Amino acid sequence: MGALMPGPTQRRDVLVAIMNNRRDLEIARSQHWYRIPVRSAPKNIEEAQWLAFYQTKAFGPERWAIRYYAPILGRTIVKRRELFPDQPDHPRAEHEYYKLELGELRCLERPIVSRRGRRIVFIPTTWEKFCRAEEINDLFHESPLEDALYAALKRHRIESERQFFVRIGGARYCLDFAIFCRRGNVDVECDGDAWHSDPKALHRDRQRNNVLTSAGWAVLRFGSRELRGQMRACLHLIRATIRAQGGLLRVEGARR
Template sequence: MPVDPASLILVAVVNNPRDMEIIRLLGWYRIPLRSAPKVVAVDYLAFYQTGAFGEDRWRIQYLAPVKGNELTTRAELFHEESDHPRSQQLYYKIQLGPLIRLPRPILAGKWRRITFLYTTGEYLINAEQINDLVVESEERQTLWQALRERAGRSQQYGDPVADQEVVDPTILAELLGILDL
């Protein structure tokens, strides 16, 4: 597994297969700002699958590298749901790299309902159950210090694509075959 033992990992809940398809196909995960954990600038998201996943429920079997994040509205995330009651609420849109399947799933054990959980690559690599992901003792202080430092470095919210070169609109119009009106 390509995960560095020192990697910061946020375990995030995936409530249904549709959301997992968004992660897999579109490469992003959403977190409502009002219920977001304090730090979203981590190295990886690991995905806890709820009871909606049938035989694959109550486990973590995938993670993905975090490429960046931005603040947006639900309406921007789901254009077809513009009349949704929460359409104007703010969400973190976490941009992700490709899904990585764990060599073996991390089972929930007695844990069924979780929210967000921070852990490290070392704990993830060695975990058999979700309880094994909980960072204890003095390592917990080290984890929180790393998260605070990461939060301090990532105060800007933006699109990782923003640093790329912008194509002149007239050239783009020609490439797309848009005629002058």
């Protein structure tokens, strides 16, 4: 990515957003703005300096990848009818949106792809991760513990999807790591020290584990001490669980 400019490495100063249709991409390219509903805006909306676009299935051969990004030059809150004055009767005409003013769109030398063609909403990330990413899962910036486990999984060629949402019985669950197998799947959760001292959190986790298990997921939970000092043992248990679930279902056999 020789054309990329250097930037801060710790702040979440890059926001990856979905690009659902060609009209919105053309607006970003020619009119230099992008909209995000205020009520569903990500946490880093005010600090993001760059906006990158994850193209969905509407883009045919270019789907499920990030190809374009742009600097954010400013942001204001407006109503949808101000963005699209020709649509005064739209059901969301009075809803508030962030209007992100953009610089020129730039094209990555190498797209950041989703190998499983997954759906996302927003991914706040750092400039450093954005510059180095080869695939979508490289972008997530949740915690050092999760980064350490992800790096270990990659070293051992265990394919996983980070921050992966599943819907079961009308409820939606976010998995730290989803590992897809031939006879079921594996959910790997990274629990910080504070998590174990919260009785309500433990109760919610037990309920969540029961729901996921009933839907065919094997749930593994690792605390910070295990991930910091016993990574080899964690990986051994993950591999054993994958074998019990029939072995990895690699991307070549995954549903696109």
